[in-house]
Amino acid sequence: MTFEEWWDSPDSWKSCDGVRNISRRAFQAGAASRDAEIQRLQFALADSEALELGTAERCDQLREQVALLREALKDICSDYEDRFDMGSPSTNPGMKFVVKQAREAISATEPKITKPT
Numbered sequence: 001m002t003f004e005e006w007w008d009s010p011d012s013w014k015s016c017d018g019v020r021n022i023s024r025r026a027f028q029a030g031a032a033s034r035d036a037e038i039q040r041l042q043f044a045l046a047d048s049e050a051l052e053l054g055t056a057e058r059c060d061q062l063r064e065q066v067a068l069l070r071e072a073l074k075d076i077c078s079d080y081e082d083r084f085d086m087g088s089p090s091t092n093p094g095m096k097f098v099v100k101q102a103r104e105a106i107s108a109t110e111p112k113i114t115k116p117t
Contacts, residue, residue, distance in 0.1 A: 070106055077102050
């Protein structure tokens with residue numbers, strides 16, 4: 001007799017308590033395994049969503065900080081340019097270089113992408 005024949009036979013083995021107990025335990029183990037996998041996936045999704053939210057918030061903070069620094073640097077450059085004649089040979093060449101580099105940095109950090117809405 002093959003396993004399939006034995007399984008399909010109308011014998012009373014299926015009704016014995018031992019087989020019912022084994023079948024119930026196997027079903028419960030499968031359900032518990034499935035439930036544990038679902039819970040693991042739900043936690044992974046929640047972690048991923050929290051990470052995305054944290055990343056978005058951090059990007060917003062960094063955008064604000066860069067904007068503040070750019071404005072402060074613009075003010076410093078403007079103040080120096082107002083006080084000193086940048087074309088004059090007597091103006092400190094080191095400061096001319098610093099102002100030039102600062103202006104280039106301001107241009108290079110101009111926001112190119114607007115914040116998604």
